[in-house]
Amino acid sequence: MHMTITRSLMTLSAAVALAIGMPATAQADDPLAVSVLVPITGFLALEGTAQRNGAVMALDNPPEGVRVTYDVADTATSPEVAVTALRRALDRQKPVAIAAPIFGTQMLAMAPIADRADVPLITVSGTAKLTELGHDIVFRFFPTDAVVKVAQARYAVQDLGMKRPAILFQTTAYGQSGRTELVRVLGDLGVAPVLEEAIDPGIKDFVPALERAAAAGADGLLLQLHSGPTALAVRQAHERGFEGPIVAGSALHQPTTAALVEPAALAGVCAESASSPVSDSGAEMAAFAEAYRQRFEAEPDAFALAQYDGMNMVLAALAAGARTAEAVKIWLAGNRFQGLAMEYVSDGTGNMAHDAIILCYDGLTRTPVVRKRYDNVDGVR
């Protein structure tokens, strides 16, 4: 009887192995595809290139036993190009995960399509709406405005003593979203901005905006601008002799942005960010930064690191046995992951990052120092 049951179980096991197990083993040997769809050209080229670099660094060094292939495609800065790139990736590469653009407007167009295909999008986009639309495939590895803007506003008010800040923000989704959050947090702190000035990404001359800020009696500047405009605003504020402190958005932490400004003009200027690989002296971070420099002949930034961490979490999902896009999605949603920058865990809507830091420049070098940490700002972790 016992033998019969054992034999039956063995037969059943063999049948299951033949029906499911054997093909599964064969599939496990096949490399899995990951698509990298990021803006490499256009006004987000700096951020997008950092994303690409971070993703590629992770995908080139998968954990033991994990084999992946990847394709990189430029999404430029229009939703049309991004959607076309996404459709091409879904149709031709069948990816289990996609490194997706930092540009929120593109993400808003891509998310419903990826949702229908059930393929997770791994992004560093800060646009708040992205994780509020009910899609369960968006995973954001850079803190949202609800985290980093809290750090920016609190540091400006509580540490620098700003009482009459002026906000210069970009006319893009990034700028408008950050501005809304800044105003909200400032309001909670009992401070009302004396000026809120929208700046088109193409504007090179910030003097009129700075004049208006001075005329409004601003005692400090809060910037929510992309890389190039941030550098221009900081430089022109210095040249014009604007005396109040400046706390910029995460764009200023990027070494490529700081490289556009003389160290003297950066004296006392601070910025929010999720991390700063060039400032962190830990061994692991230093190794990452050095490998990045060797590979791309550029300094790593927080966007590169966040995308690196995000793709490493995808690889961890694959190492844990996820073989399909859906399985990767479920693993990302249900697990914690200790990345280089921070520990990541979903808040239930795909927001994985919950820490922020404030970096400041000393006026002598272009390497900022971490001045303050704001951990678990949204209380998720």
Added chain:
Amino acid sequence: MRLAVHRRGLAYVMLFLTAGAVLLGAGDAYAMRVATLVGTYAIAAIGFQLVFGRLGLLALSQGALFAIGAYALALSSVHWGWPPVLGLVLSVVVPALAGALVAVPIARLESHYVALATLGLAQLVLLAVTNLEVTGGANGLYGIPPLTVFGFDLSDSWRMLAVVWVAVAMALCVFAWATGAGRAGRLATLRDAPHAALALGLDPISNRLLAFTVAGALAGLAGGFQALGLGVVSPAVARFDVMITLLAIAVVGGRGSVWGAVTAAAILVPLPEVFRGLEQAYLLAYGVMLLAAVVALPTGIDGLVRRVLPDAPAPTPTPAAPKSRKISVLRVERVAKRFGGVQALDGAGFDARAGEVTGIIGANGSGKTTLLNIVTGLETADAGVVRLDAIPLLNHSPRARAGLGLARGFQHPEIPGGIDVLATVSVAATLGAGMAALERVGLAGRARVPATSLGPAERRRLDIARALAAGPTILLLDEPASGLGAGERADLAVLLCALAKSGMAVVVVEHGMDFLLPIADRLVCLDAGRVLAAGPTDAVCRDPAVIAAYLGTESAS
């Protein structure tokens, strides 16, 4: 026969049908998405060809109208809950109205002023959609539902492809309607021969209104499809990139050619996709390809196709005499005109009687051409009276004067490109009347050749034929014999005499006395804007003042 006439169009149709069949057969969803995008841009480019190609106006508002269409659909479906198919209707109507509104303020602007004014509109649209709450700000509007008709989902790759390309076919039909019934000739004349167009009584405003409205409707429809294809509309759709793409499609396709535009869209829209793998270098590669296309194909893709596969000439119509009117005299009295510090005319006048050739002579700058311009309404007079029999003309528009029988030939004939000789002369008349006018000037055998292929002498005859086609009662010609050989001058003299004999009043401004004196019944000699002498030709030629001021002793003898 008709198939032979349209064989170029048939070749394009076969090409696109074959490409469509291959695409559907392959079943590649990504390729279908790109082909849908090609169709979307082709629709907007077909509309742009009407304004840019046919009217010659660099209207940089087409991209903005595309965006208005996209936002109209998004607003109606996302905010108001309209079904997308109704939103698609709105995406046609709103930009069409916007296009008409654009046409009104720029109705009298030309060249770079049109570009500047429409660029301003495009910037306004971009600013509005970026900053208005109702348009979703920089994030735009998302969550546009897929296109369904009676519950039937049309958003699938091949269904959407079919819907968009059916719309391309409809856009081609709309374009054919907008340029049909002789309108192609009128648009070409307004574009390349604006003075002749005015003198012929063509109405630039109504033609611009029509072109901008149709262009707006097509741009809006394309924008609607764009919104449906993406499921989201953002300010990116209002950025200048869209306008540049449409401009590139129009130029590479060939100015004014819709088939060229559709073909260029099929090449240029997928090109960034092809080069995208080059990452940062792709913009360079795209730019080089675009430049190479413009340099290698100066007349565009359709220009090349025309050379390789020319359409057979259309049949020529039977000549039909235009309606003739009867008048007795054109009377011009005490006309004055000042340009800044120069008194061009100072009380000048003349009578031109039916059945006579009236010559106007005088030194350069004496006011002869200005006088003709005032009579035909191309210039306004500071003072004076112009009457056609009892009808005062100075308060009439050039169009009304043309309707009363005034026709004008020019010192430098303006010849429109892209149309044949018969279409050129028939812009203000029937084809039959145009054919009759060509027979009259000896150009009937050249009726179906491109007007721009004519030599200088033939162009002068064409200019006269264009004036004659509408059946004028008064024909005013400005130096019609200049540049003609002896034989051609003799032929022209015979023609003018015959026209006068038929009851027309012929007024000829001319420097060539050997040509004018034998045919002129009466002469008017101008000097510094005043009439030095007027009367029968012999009497004026003997007038000592005329001899001293203009003719000289040799001519007088």
